[in-house]
Amino acid sequence: MAEIIEVGGLRKRFGTAMALDGMAFTVRPGLVTGLVGPNGAGKSTTMRVILGLDAPDEGRALIGGRPYASLREPLRHVGALLDAGALQPGRTARNHLLWLARSQGLPARRVDEVLDQVGMRPAARRRAGGLSLGMRQRLGIAAALLGDPPVLILDEPVNGLDPEGIVWMRRLLRSLAGEGRAVLLSSHLMRELEGTADQLVVVGRGRVIADTGVTELIAAASRGRVTLRTPEPAAAAAALGRAGAAARPDDHGALAVTGLPAERIVAALTAAAVPFSEVAAYRATLEQAYMDLTGDAVEYRGAAR
Amino acid sequence: MSGVPREFGRLLRAEWTKFRTVRGWTAAAIAAALVTVGLGLFSAAGSHSSCGTGPVEVACPPPPTAPTGEAVNDKFYFVHRTLTGDGAITVRLTSMTGRIRKPDVKPGERNLVAGVVPWAKAGVMIKESTRQGAPYAAVMMTGEHGVRMQHDFTRDVAGRHRDVSERSPLWLRLTRSGGTLTGYESADGRTWTRIGTASPAGLPRSVRIGMFATSPGDLTVTRADLGGTVAAERFTETTGEFDQVTVVGTAPGGWRHDDIGVTIGPDGAPHHPGRAVRSGGAFAVTGVGDIGPATEGMRAEAPLAGAPAGLVLVIVVAVLFVTAEYRHGLIRTTLLAAPRRGRALAAKALTAGLATFAVALPAATAAFVLGGRILRANGNAVLPVPPLTQVRVVVGIAVLFALAAVLALALGALLRRGVAAVITAIAAIVVPHIVATTSVLPESAAGWLLTVTPAAAFAVQQSVPEYPQMLGHYSPLAGFYPLPPLAGLGVLAGYAALALGLAALRLRRADA
Numbered sequence: 013m014a015e016i017i018e019v020g021g022l023r024k025r026f027g028t029a030m031a032l033d034g035m036a037f038t039v040r041p042g043l044v045t046g047l048v049g050p051n052g053a054g055k056s057t058t059m060r061v062i063l064g065l066d067a068p069d070e071g072r073a074l075i076g077g078r079p080y081a082s083l084r085e086p087l088r089h090v091g092a093l094l095d096a097g098a099l100q101p102g103r104t105a106r107n108h109l110l111w112l113a114r115s116q117g118l119p120a121r122r123v124d125e126v127l128d129q130v131g132m133r134p135a136a137r138r139r140a141g142g143l144s145l146g147m148r149q150r151l152g153i154a155a156a157l158l159g160d161p162p163v164l165i166l167d168e169p170v171n172g173l174d175p176e177g178i179v180w181m182r183r184l185l186r187s188l189a190g191e192g193r194a195v196l197l198s199s200h201l202m203r204e205l206e207g208t209a210d211q212l213v214v215v216g217r218g219r220v221i222a223d224t225g226v227t228e229l230i231a232a233a234s235r236g237r238v239t240l241r242t243p244e245p246a247a248a249a250a251a252l253g254r255a256g257a258a259a260r261p262d263d264h265g266a267l268a269v270t271g272l273p274a275e276r277i278v279a280a281l282t283a284a285a286v287p288f289s290e291v292a293a294y295r296a297t298l299e300q301a302y303m304d305l306t307g308d309a310v311e312y313r314g315a316a317r
Numbered sequence: 318m319s320g321v322p323r324e325f326g327r328l329l330r331a332e333w334t335k336f337r338t339v340r341g342w343t344a345a346a347i348a349a350a351l352v353t354v355g356l357g358l359f360s361a362a363g364s365h366s367s368c369g370t371g372p373v374e375v376a377c378p379p380p381p382t383a384p385t386g387e388a389v390n391d392k393f394y395f396v397h398r399t400l401t402g403d404g405a406i407t408v409r410l411t412s413m414t415g416r417i418r419k420p421d422v423k424p425g426e427r428n429l430v431a432g433v434v435p436w437a438k439a440g441v442m443i444k445e446s447t448r449q450g451a452p453y454a455a456v457m458m459t460g461e462h463g464v465r466m467q468h469d470f471t472r473d474v475a476g477r478h479r480d481v482s483e484r485s486p487l488w489l490r491l492t493r494s495g496g497t498l499t500g501y502e503s504a505d506g507r508t509w510t511r512i513g514t515a516s517p518a519g520l521p522r523s524v525r526i527g528m529f530a531t532s533p534g535d536l537t538v539t540r541a542d543l544g545g546t547v548a549a550e551r552f553t554e555t556t557g558e559f560d561q562v563t564v565v566g567t568a569p570g571g572w573r574h575d576d577i578g579v580t581i582g583p584d585g586a587p588h589h590p591g592r593a594v595r596s597g598g599a600f601a602v603t604g605v606g607d608i609g610p611a612t613e614g615m616r617a618e619a620p621l622a623g624a625p626a627g628l629v630l631v632i633v634v635a636v637l638f639v640t641a642e643y644r645h646g647l648i649r650t651t652l653l654a655a656p657r658r659g660r661a662l663a664a665k666a667l668t669a670g671l672a673t674f675a676v677a678l679p680a681a682t683a684a685f686v687l688g689g690r691i692l693r694a695n696g697n698a699v700l701p702v703p704p705l706t707q708v709r710v711v712v713g714i715a716v717l718f719a720l721a722a723v724l725a726l727a728l729g730a731l732l733r734r735g736v737a738a739v740i741t742a743i744a745a746i747v748v749p750h751i752v753a754t755t756s757v758l759p760e761s762a763a764g765w766l767l768t769v770t771p772a773a774a775f776a777v778q779q780s781v782p783e784y785p786q787m788l789g790h791y792s793p794l795a796g797f798y799p800l801p802p803l804a805g806l807g808v809l810a811g812y813a814a815l816a817l818g819l820a821a822l823r824l825r826r827a828d829a
Contacts, residue, residue, distance in 0.1 A: 064656045065649055066828040081656040084320065092653055098646035100339060107338035115331035115654040117323075155650070 015076035033218035046209035091156030101141025145172035233301035251284035328664035349630035350680035356623025357684035381450035392578035392606025394591030397527030404566020415555035439557025452517035468515035530604035620688020677718035713777030727816035776805030
């Protein structure tokens, strides 16, 4: 089951725009890897190169050591969802899966299995043209799962899903990775990946800005910060300054303190008789960690408003 | 390597599943069949003919047919006697003259001029009987094509001599030995050159042997106002003068005269009769008519007239089968399932071709068979066609449909725009045929269109061949195509292969 995606040194130019500029990363089995970056950073192009749809000018992308185009029965190796809207409107959901199954020598039974898996059995005989966006996303996931592949590549899979659908998708992706599959999904919104991704490949302008585990990233962004709630922020800041810490107001009416661990802060405030209601180790959100990381990536701010 | 055919088989199944699961496409494919049959039967039902004998209208008599099944012309003046067993006839032909009726100069006054038309015939013949269509072989001089040996209406071999006159007469000989007839020619009656042999089927022990003359109508083709042509045939007759006539073998009794196939006019008298005048041992035989295959008349393929309309629907479906994938972005899904792009396209094209063939074959069969019945029931004398030719016409039309579908699909894959591809395919396949077979273009232009465009494939429905030994108006308008049936299909197949190759190239090169 274990197959990995290796992307190395991808370069691709569309006219004068450099879509990929040395894109390189690895997607490992058993993990959900999030490919994140602003629109236009090269996420979709990278995925299309991995899937053999676009040809890179330089570099290569391998799945289990082989280029996609050389795979026999490729849907048994890689399941992909690129554009959930890519459906023939007059064809039913089930028949869409049926022709895909035929192309890989899969039995029709497999179609019903994946329809059950994504909860689309009741809509199986509805024409694709009449399906909601969320239904199409589920159908796209079903198509990706059809060949029971060890590798999944999903481009913005939560786009258009309702909150219930997002929870469902998160759970599904976690369980797929739990089965030992390599899951690569892209998003332009970091918060979509929170609670889903294990590994993050942050991209901008066609190259990788950071390739890191989610836990480490958050820890790095949170390191040494303590949130302090006090009715006398000025007195608190002065007391902490004398003890060697720095305190700045944060966005939520509290103080963000750096330079001292929480117990020393409590001791300093108590010694100075400054009242406080809360002293807590700060845990950065993934989005904040991402902002720290890409603080100078103007491109991202422009696109992610 | 068994993996490749298996993999391709899966792609075929996938494409077939795609095709049959879009209701509009299957409905349009069936509509193409219904239109082909419906229009064909409608045109057959509208075609009536009857023949009058005086005031009474009767069904037209069927044309005489050759032993091989083709309709034939068999009309000539015959001076003959019985030959039993082996034997021979030898004659000296001293002149061949004739008269041709030209357009009247003064109304009501026949304008006859001296002359011999190119395929006027005078010579010797052995024929099973005097029945029209009976097997025969003959050695003859023609108006402009020299000495020929012909047999059984469609076979023709050239001899050596080009001319005949009183100063340089021509000797002709025809011998029978068992089932074999052999023709000879000679300038002096001593040195003989063999022309050829013939073995007409079912020649009995007693046959008719003698001299004959016949002369087909004079064909003039003039340009019509719109650019088409008008063909007219006028009366001609030819006279062969024979002497030194000797018959070897058991040939008892005297010479008998028969005007084979002469038509009787409403007044009961023969129309344009032939004649023979005997003076001593010399005969002057004058005949009107022709011996050879009949190429004019109602065609067996006439009920296939609905094919171009059905073809338009087939083209639309075949184009949509591929352009819809581009329109909806589904082409990427297809290429994910089948990353070998050339194979993916080939599977799609083959599916379109096979599905079209499966629909077109029953449609063409139904139109041909039922339409033929309607035509005959309406009193039309349909030119008979040998069974194998019937199969070729019907299967050929189905193959034409299938190849047209492949070409249309390839154009769709190449242009990636439904409307543009449909217009291009119709302009390439259907329009040239319509333009070339209606009276709007000069014949040379029509023939050119049916040679170089994919519409050349319509040649596959031509059931009556063009005969070099028959002067005829062999134009597309009359149902004669410039290319042989399979060559015509080959032109279409070539275009389909070329377009498919270019489409595969584009598909392979570009990002999807």
